[in-house]
Amino acid sequence: MLLMIKNKVFDRTTSKILEKLALFPDKSLRRHFSKARSAEDFISSESTKVDEWWASSRFENVSRPYSATDVVKHRGSMPAKTSVYPSSYQARKLFNLLEENFKSGTPLHTLGVIDPVQMSQLARCEGIKVAYISGWACSSTLVGSTNEVSPDFGDYPYDTVPNQVERIFKAQQMHDRKAFLEASIRGSTPVDYLQPIIADADMGHGGPTTVMKVAKLFAEKGAAGIHLEDQMVGGKRCGHLSGAVLVPTATHLMRLISTRFQWDIMGTENLLIARTDSCNGNLLSSSSDPRDHEFIKGIIRENVVPWSEKLIEMEDKKVSTSTISDMEQEWYQENELFTFEEAIAKQCTAGEFKKYNEKKDDLMTNKLGRSYLSLREMKLLAQEIAPSKKVTFDWDAPRTKEGYYMFKGCIEAAIRRSLVFAPYSDMIWLETKTPDLEQARSFSSEIHKYFPATKLVYNLSPSFNWSAHGFDDKALKSFIWDLAKEGFTLQLVSLAGLHSDGVSFWELASSFQTDGMKAYVEKVQRREKKSNCDILTHQLWSGAEYVDSLMKVVQNGASSQTLSTSGESFTETQF
Template sequence: MSFRCSVKFGERRGSFLMSRGLSNISRFPKPKDAEIENFVNAQAESIAKWWESDRFKNIKRPYTPLDVVKHRGSLGDDVVYGSSIQAKRLFQVLENKFKNKLPVHTLGVIDPVQMSQLARCDDIEVAYVSGWACSSTMVGSTNEVSPDFGDYPYDTVPNQVERIFKAQQMHDKKQLLQFLESKDTNKRVDYLKPIIADADMGHGGTTTVMKLAKLFAEKGAAGIHLEDQLHGGKRCGHLGGAVIVPTSTHISRLVATRLQWDIMGTENLVIARTDSCNAKLLSSNVDPRDHEHIQGTINKNVKPWSDFLSELEFDNAPSTKISMAEANWYKENKLYTFEEAAKEQLSESQFQTFKEQWNKNLKLGKRGYLSIDELKSLVRSVNGGSDIVFNWDAPRTKEGFYMFKGGMKPAIQRSLAFAPYADLLWLETKSPDLKQAQAFSKEIHDVYPEAKLVYNLSPSFNWSAHGFDDEQLQSFIWDLAKEGFVLQLVSLAGLHSDASSFWKLAKRYQTEGMKAYVEEVQKVEKENGCDVLTHQQWSGAEYVDSIMQVVQNGSSSQTLSTTGESFTETQF
């Protein structure tokens, strides 16, 4: 049986309200053909109208509403996910702040305790969960901790999101109960801050990316970010040795994520992050958009490094000899992009003509790039039909990776390519640089004026060593927001504050005992109004007590109450 969708993408139709009987067909053991077709067409029409909403006004999809319906199943759009409710709120917060050139700035949290304290800050409107923090502190199913190489089980971060999201809901329930009993709204805390989480590089191929996106949506993340690094070659963005994937590969990840959420009927946000600004390796040359940034050698008849390596390994050469040979090979074979190679081998006038032809072809083609074959053809046209020497295979690594010249140009090109498929764009940088951010923002907004940008206020930066005075440090976030960097985060703030405060306590406690604990913890909690001072109330003991009384219908309210004479927090 085949179905057709009567609604074309982008076509606005009259108002319709689908009856609940057509929202799913699970109640029919053996539905008639007409009932199935009516269900499919109604679902497709609903999706088409959904896509035309302001929420998706800047999103491109290379598939149709019918493609989504075919993969939804009989429940249709009846299933509602908490993360989608949070995502709608997140979208509105970002929209409003972006229009007013204000930041949505936050701190990375590593557990429900930090989340509950972050929630008490009215001007911090979202929470962030870092993959780095999960890798190094929040063990996954393997009980291993390690640096941020993205090599932990792919459900590690979603599980931590679930833990925090459930804690958010617990504190929210506790607070509603307290309000109904006291009618005091003065202390109301917004515990349900939308969670943005680190999805690394997607942890695999298309189906893995979709499973990961599904996990995040099921477990409570309103938004995630995906970076253009290679699965298996992943590094923290502030470590060396990162391998990026072709531009097209990362676009496929973004499309897969969006398709998964469309199938689920959720509005979660995806952030496209590029690590190409600092990258030196590319996994494949399959995408012509990457060609101008791949490096090669201009030495004739050069023996590839991989051939040297194979011979050394066959002779059982020690690692020291191999390392020295590798260093010598790259020293003797300087690396060039094709443009740099052309400049070295053409005359000044030939190179100038080559560049003019390059720019002319870019304007005519409107693609923003030329492939290596097109560049070689341009060289021949200005060089009497002769090629220049350029070998990008000889420098390839043992794993087959190409040498890549990272920088702002590829970062901008990639971000422009990702923009139609993402809700926000993240430029990963190696230092906090307002001028660099301004330059990036201008290039992006000249093409996509409504593109929302993301900035990592990383603890990996030595902020004191970059020439900021106190006034500049205090205004940096708001200065970035004026450039469209609406979402900003200190990814590992929770990790560092946890370590700093506990180290201060432990160092004193070893010799001063309870004096240290009282002065470093309890006095500070009292002075700062930290609600964890009364940790039993903070954890929801009174909420559970109320649940028990409902179940027992008031019976045993005196004997089983958690607030009886043994309740020690009355001391505070």
């Protein structure tokens, strides 16, 4: 009886929906709902389409822990194909570029841009096919909704970078329309201003639902791809600053899944880059994930008062900050930090430690079938190989005031995490302390041993003093191409726009104060003309001719005498 009542209610609701759809001009929608008179039929039909979409070459190497039905149930009653996002078109373009370059072992390299001017100049370079937008640059140069600029701590409103993406993408579209019109008149090939944008999503700015909202914003505003890093909200730092706090492996994996789920709901093909800062990180927010246990550090002295307790005691007594700083340094000098396995090596014989490693390898390979042991399992194994010894290890005592654990950042940790992230992402980003080809090669070798199709990302950071790392001019020139041969297909100088903007304007300003217009002509106009920089004629660059063409169409040519790019007042005819 209850089922019959429910069906009657559903039939009445469906009838009302069909009455409303009769007003829609889209016959396909009316036809669809006239055939699918139940939610079950609709879900089944749409789920089949999603499964077919996932079976395409685009998602050949992407895993999902949820089903197509899960996606469809969260989309609502409108079929996904009715919503077409330009960023998804750009994502397909990016995907094809990555595939082509990965197979040929060549780089897809680019420079970070901070404004439409830099974007337009980047697009005119035939050998550069994509654009990058940095969160660091947005944090320090872009006036967002709070009208604040600050260092790269990821503490700005989460729509800051998406809004910059929208600004750049709209500029790309404007210049594309301008170039296409000019090409149609002159019969030439237009510049491809629609370079796919890869953007910095930091750490996602919150929990799963916040990450989904951030991912949705990026897709709506034009980013073909984004990268998410495994740092903690509130503990985020630029990858080249100290003090970054990593999240458990499982927490970052959840961010990646949340992002993909959001894009699947939207029906978009945007690309997801999983970045790990675990090569450099020295703090971990939680010990909840056993995959991280091998890299958490503790002390091997017994009955030590934890640092956090001593700190609170000193704060209660109003001890000066300088004294606290000295005491902190003294505490960590007295209490050397070790991982649990380092603690075993320190407290057992070489033979016992060798036996531990042999049994560990056998346990993981033949019995557990995984690449890690939890602290509990490591302790049991240590007790088995040295039953007469007690291995002292305390990872709680050195925890910070906030409760963060000490973490051993290293290439092995980065590899372990990346192997977890790889199936759920399109690319893996290894953040490094130095530009090191051998380190990159070792990382690539391990990742491609398990995931041969995974494309890698490298930050050619301006934080590195490149000249101090032993590179001669030949090595500097070949570094990008050498990296590409190792599978680091996407490479970027994240803050190139920031630095080039700063140095060029500084040179102009410092000369202008004494040389006046001589400085401007020498450092700007003559260089623009010599290098064929189209900013020389900035009115034409901005699209004035394109707007004039619009006016001709709207006014049937009647405004030809008052157009902005004609007549004696148009000063750019001087060039």
